[in-house]
Amino acid sequence: MPADVKNKFAFGFDEEDRLCFIREHTDLEGCCNDTFVDAADPQWVWRDQHRRPDEPGTIMQRVYEDGVLVAIATKSRFGHTVKHYGWRDGRIGTITLVPDMGAVQNYVISYQGGLVHKVSLVREGAKPYVVYRSAPPKLKVLLSALEARLVTVVPQILAAATFSAPAFCLVLSYSEESREEMALPALSLGLESDREHWRASGASASDLWNPAGFSTHGQESLELDDAELDELAVEIALGLRTPKNYKAVKKTYLAVAKTLAGLDWSAVLDTTDDFKVLAVSVDMADLKANFRAILGG
Numbered sequence: 681m682p683a684d685v686k687n688k689f690a691f692g693f694d695e696e697d698r699l700c701f702i703r704e705h706t707d708l709e710g711c712c713n714d715t716f717v718d719a720a721d722p723q724w725v726w727r728d729q730h731r732r733p734d735e736p737g738t739i740m741q742r743v744y745e746d747g748v749l750v751a752i753a754t755k756s757r758f759g760h761t762v763k764h765y766g767w768r769d770g771r772i773g774t775i776t777l778v779p780d781m782g783a784v785q786n787y788v789i790s791y792q793g794g795l796v797h798k799v800s801l802v803r804e805g806a807k808p809y810v811v812y813r814s815a816p817p818k819l820k821v822l823l824s825a826l827e828a829r830l831v832t833v834v835p836q837i838l839a840a841a842t843f844s845a846p847a848f849c850l851v852l853s854y855s856e857e858s859r860e861e862m863a864l865p866a867l868s869l870g871l872e873s874d875r876e877h878w879r880a881s882g883a884s885a886s887d888l889w890n891p892a893g894f895s896t897h898g899q900e901s902l903e904l905d906d907a908e909l910d911e912l913a914v915e916i917a918l919g920l921r922t923p924k925n926y927k928a929v930k931k932t933y934l935a936v937a938k939t940l941a942g943l944d945w946s947a948v949l950d951t952t953d954d955f956k957v958l959a960v961s962v963d964m965a966d967l968k969a970n971f972r973a974i975l976g977g
Contacts, residue, residue, distance in 0.1 A: 681880050685697045694719050765915040769907045793817050793915030794825045794908040819919040823932045830936045839948045841901040845873040851891040852933050852959040859920040862929055864913040866896045867902040886967055933959040937974045
């Protein structure tokens with residue numbers, strides 16, 4: 681526990697590791713806002729605020745559809761309010777606030793680089809009013825979001841793709857020729873049939889790992905077709921101004937490859953026993969260094 685706990689949270693879990701308690705430490709020493717979650721039925725939540733510990737707290741009911749939060753009903757001494765959440769591309773796009781007294785409030789959320797960029801209050805007959813606007817995202821934040829998204833999306837893409845032969849490697853390739861090419865990697869699978877062709881060709885050892893020689897290279901089924909990745913790539917490209925920036929992107933791809941290399945691919949992809957995951961520049965100049973960074977040795 682840090683010495684200064686104000687504006688920090690503590691979480692409690694039951695014996696089955698289900699969230700059941702959240703404590704928000706306030707600016708007032710020793711005062712907390714406590715939220716209790718019914719672990720057995722998590723749609724029910726109630727909250728006690730430190731300002732009025734002798735009065736009933738707020739009770740909330742969360743409504744889910746297919747595992748997605750679509751509404752929260754809140755009841756307190758101040759009245760009853762319902763929030764409706766509209767989803768778009770896996771993210772909240774709108775929030776409609778319906779109080780028991782007063783006007784309905786509609787909020788529209790826009791994203792930039794995969795992160796919340798702007799929240800606007802939209803009233804009928806009036807121009808949207810911006811209630812929140814984020815500062816321009818830093819490259820470090822964008823790369824962190826890119827890493828998390830790639831680790832999620834890449835297995836999904838490979839699970840949907842079908843190939844006639846098992847794969848001996850997955851390669852994330854990147855190019856420093858332009859900011860746009862560096863901002864998002866390309867996926868290629870090295871199939872066992874590609875390796876057999878390489879053996880017969882007598883080509884160099886490094887050629888085995890060159891994605892340009894894979895039969896899957898450039899196939900539509902391996903394209904990173906994802907709205908959030910596209911948004912991140914646009915913002916990352918704008919932030920690539922120095923060699924240090926490019927090095928940071930490369931470091932991100934190495935981290936992604938290392939995480940993917942540690943996954944169990946048996947349920948996702950037909951692989952050989954020596955299946956590898958690599959990240960490498962299209963000119964293959966960093967192949968050996970990247971091999972060591974990702975796989976060790």
